[in-house]
Structures are given as structure tokens and as C-alpha cells.
Amino acid sequence: MSEAELYDDPDCLAGLVRAHKPPEPVKRSLLHEYRFDAAQESKLLPGNCLSAAPAGEKIQLEHVDRRRGLAYIKVGKNRALPSALNLIPDEQIRDQVLVSSVYDFAAQYHQNTPEPNAILDILERRSPRLLDHPGGPILQCKAV
DSSP: HHHHHHHTTTTTTEEEEESOOOOOOETTEEEEEEETTTOOOOOSSSEEEEETTTEEEEEEEEEEEETTTTTEEEEEOOOOOOSSEEEEOOOOOOOOHHHHHHHHHHHHHHHOOOOOOHHHHHHHOOOOOOOOOSSSOOOOOOOO
């Protein structure tokens, strides 16, 4: 995604530029101050997130001052940060959670007690259940 697209995505925080203030030591880490457009609508919360470029680099967002357009990022003393960043949420789900969910669904399916959901619709080749849809084709194809 481009920086403009990330700026418009409320789950992201785009256009961060490192402030000229030197990083502050915090235990065995450094706290870097970045500036961003305070008018940007973002609901990204402090915690683990990822850098959009270089893609997938883990970043610890320590604090966000939305009124002043400041973001504070904590990294180890030996880690260098770029002068500009775009942050995206770290929404990875641990493998064990996925394995457990698939196992639970398979056990319910085997016992003929699965709760209705999209996975069951796919397995049984049913049409999607859509709210306010009267039935019939979901997409209307027009001749070109």
C-alpha cells in the first residue's frame, strides 16, 4: 500500500518522521520521538505493530499523542530506526490458536453439532447467507 492509502486507513499510522530530539534511554532501550499529521484519523493503539516498509519489521509503539501529532517508539539500543515510518497493526494469530480452532470445528463437525458459520457453508457448498438479500444471484452480470 502507498503512504497515501495507509494515511486513509484508520487502522494504520502513516507519515511518521523522526523528530530532531535525541532518543531517551529507557532501561536497556531507547525511546524515539516521531512526528505525524495530527489530523490523521488513526485508531492504532500502543503496543506491537509492524513497519509497512521495510515490510514486516516489528515495532514497539510505546505512546501516541494524537493532539500534538507525536508517536514514541521503543527499540533496543543497538537497533537503528529509519527517519520515516508507516505503521500497520500486528494482527498475526499464533499457530496454536489456529490449530486449536480447526480441531474444535472438526470435532463439532464429526459429532454433527457444528454451529452455523461461513466455514460450514463452504464445506457444504451452500450459498452465502447475506442480510437483506432476497435470494438468487448475488452479482448482477451485465452484457458488455
